[in-house]
Amino acid sequence: MRLEVYGVRKRFQRADGRALDVLDGLQFTVEPHGFVCLVGPSGAGKSTILNLLAGVLTPDGGVIRVDGQPFDPARHRIGYVFQKPRLLNWRTVRQNVEFALQAAGVDRREREGRVRQVLGLVGLDQFADEYPLALSGGMQQRVAIARALAIEPELLLMDEPFSHLDELTARAQRRELLRFRDKIEASVVFVTHNALEAVYLGDRVCVLSARPSRIVAELPIEAPRTRGLDDPALLGLERDVLRALGVE
């Protein structure tokens, strides 16, 4: 899908009654099958953006369009990978994936094949009947990714999915994500505070300002998909992102 976000504003009511402006005139576009990384300082409303795109929140102003039509989250298949796995620990890996499939209205006969397919994709086909707590943190997050991919999302939302993993595991998972990136149809919005991760994964990086957030810089990433983390071009881009963040 082609996703356009125009001048979106979001304001929350604080406990003491004062208003908190989180987003102010947010604007960006995700091309069909595109991969946009949103980078911003903590508290910049990154999760708020994803919740707006997931339909959990509604914007207070501005428009979100999908393929030129007003965005109606209920009419699209949207996959979400959270910061923490958020699995049902009392259900097996298979049942966790089935939970999303059932919610998406995929009928029983088709579910089994889909479960096998996505667990194969993330390399967990041997663990279908394990309970999540028997798996490592990295494997749990892969289950969460499988759950999001199982519904064959048109839009895949990822909220710092690797930030809770140790660096080695996170690296391996980023590489995996790039590997199966071409096998999925989804347009991806990936939120992170890690500039290098953003330039490594995305084909476009949008840099957010501090609250109330808007996009302060937009960088196309031209590097090939098979890029390595130590590619000097990526390090240059990382510096650009950090500069836009005002860190360097």
Added chain:
Amino acid sequence: MRRPAVWLLSVASILALWAVIAALFPPTLLPGPGAVGRRLVELMVRGDFWLHLRATIQRVVLGFGIAFVVSVGAGVLMGARRLVESVLEPYVLVGLTIPGLCWAVLAVMWFGITEAAPVFAIVVVVLPMLTLNMWQGTKSLDRDLIEMARVFRASRAALLRDVVLPQLLPFCLAGARLGFALGWKVVVLSEMFGLSSGVGYMINRSFSAYSMDDVLAWTVGFTLVMFVVEYAVMLPLERRLVRWRPVVAF
């Protein structure tokens, strides 16, 4: 040492402790486990032990059952809806404060010597405690998982079945243990005051006859029943419900 062995040793230590203390006092004041055990066997063989036991258990099961069902509804609503919480909170707090003894007396005065008296007393005593338990359980539900279910557009039924209920089951189990234990204490009081059957009634009769053997034999008999319930029903149930949880040791 293996766990069953430790368990047996623990049970044996209770009996040994009892025997040692009993040896220090005259048997009319505190008979030992041997005497009480013999008396218990006599009661069991005579036949009316089971009659009274059944009457008591029926009352506890009925009263506890009603309180349990109501508490699940009330507690979950209190945890999930602010308004219900504000309305019911004072009821729960007042209910927790009133001693079970008061309810037992009131119930007999209101309902006389009927089955309604002990059942009513159990319900009103157990209900606030169980409601508090379910209320706290609902408050501790993982919001992140509920949000996950919403994002994936799970139906309300799926949300309850797959996300909410499994998190509440440990609280239901704790509630069942608590409710049973409390129900047993209340029913004995009610039976002492105004009923003509049940373990409490027989304990009261033994007390009037100043038969220490009988008082203890009835008490031990009921304790054994609770043991059976715990080991034959509660523990296997708990093990089944939490088999997804890895064993922790620290």
